[in-house]
Amino acid sequence: EVQLVESGGGLVQPGGSLRLSCAASGFTVSSNYMSWVRQAPGKGLEWVSVIYSGDNTYHADSVKGRFTISRHNSKNTVYLQMNSLRAEDTAVYYCARDLGYCSDTTCHYGMDVWGQGTTVTVSS
């Protein structure tokens, strides 16, 4: 069964750090684009980070320089290291497989598998 399970969320003080984990089963993270998406309480979805092809990464401007996405291929796990946390980082964090639906000429990426989410609360 294709599945993602996040862990590592919790309560942290402003300025603190946290590392989220996303364990995959049924597919290999190294062969896929993998993203983190967050949702603040009562708000919409916000893309955070992606890792793909080798160890190429991108991060949203709101987290650039503070968050780092990485993966451990032998553990089939994706991570999100979050430093210098702020109150506005409080959210449910989801990891997702970003599947490429490809034709001869192009690929369309859509997040087809999601974890259950892990809650991060930044508060003193």
Add this chain to the structure above:
Amino acid sequence: DIQMTQSPSSLSASVGDRVTITCRASQSISNYLNWYQQKPGKAPKLLIYAASSLQSGVPSRFSGGGSGTDFSLTISGLQPEDFATYYCQQSYSAPSMYTFGQGTKLEIK
């Protein structure tokens, strides 16, 4: 950066109705547009990719259309399980950036 704007923000409808949600991009994104459904306390679910392609396992009452800057999600014959929040997402600038719309909450009338 590409901005995505959905309308309406909320919508009331009855079981059996046909409803359409629209999504507008701040610049042309061709057909690099996805639609997701999210129920309270649950992760989002991919419904439509590439503007009009139905994700495997999604009922055929869901359909998507549009290209360039204007897109739509139509649900024909609303079912009780369809009451949820719907988000559009552009993947034109993937993988450097993905942008979601602000969401449309579909409620029972």
